[in-house]
Amino acid sequence: MEDKEILTKFKNPESKNYAFNLLVRKYQEKIYWLIRKMVIDHDDADDLVQEVFIKVWKNLDKFKEASQLYTWIYRIATNECLTFLNKKRKRFFLSIVDVEKELVDKINNSPMLDGEEIQKQLQKALLKLPDKQRLVFNMKYYEEMKYEQIAAITGTSIGSLKASYHHAVKKIEEILADD
């Protein structure tokens, strides 16, 4: 079902729940995988996905149809992710271990992870990037989004995104070459 149709149904109190259910089913996987690649841990990703859709539920009435619905939902998801990681860093401020190490440990030890060693190495290399750059990389490399779409979600210029992605790829290739 088209987003427009979902929005129309959502505005009708009788079909509000039905429309929201359709919306969750339509976007849940995309949002989950975007978040999961950022926070690595399934339980954290699960919490964040739920929070994202609860925010969508609370604010969908205020959604301005000037922007696309998926852009809006992705923006909420990216904000949730970055806020979560920032909070985690603040919590680790006085700790011996850091967030990057924690996430690397999760890649090494999580039972919910499959794939060849090189794929794990790639994920670990990604953790060396700043969060925002990692987010851009994931959206471009894995989700194969256009720069225009990423720009609409992140509110960054296309030129900056291109530079950021190019720099991220270079850095990752260097890290993987050294490993």
Place this chain on the structure above:
Amino acid sequence: MSDSKSHRDQKKFSLDQLEKKHIYQVPDKYFDNLPGIIQSRVTSKTPFFKTNSFRLGIRYAFPVACLLVIGIYFGFFGNQNKPPQSVESLIAEVSYDDLVAYLKDSDISTDDIIASIEDQNLLIDFDRQEVDPFQDFDLEGENIDELMDELDINEDIF
């Protein structure tokens, strides 16, 4: 120098050589169940939150910890001319809501709180409350009628 450059070139790695793979997994039927979980959360009247004891602990313990630190600081380094601030006065600076929230979230039982109050006069004598309020009266014969008149109880009370 040329050796190290050629060595670097030899080791050069390109992302294009790598197959794009999603290595993360989810529990069985996760995406089948997720819409139902989210739907139940948004439609339930009571706000749902996962108990994060660490976060809650920090939230409520922080003001108390701050006061303790301030108390210790002034206890050791404070102006000698000023009378030292008591723990009670420090705790009095914590808002009622914060204290209630902290005590509610902590493992301190009511018995512990009562036991920690030094001034026993502050404690309510619950046994005394159960004493018959009419025990001081001699409730016999005319005295009952006088008492009823005094309390303005003229109607049948049974």
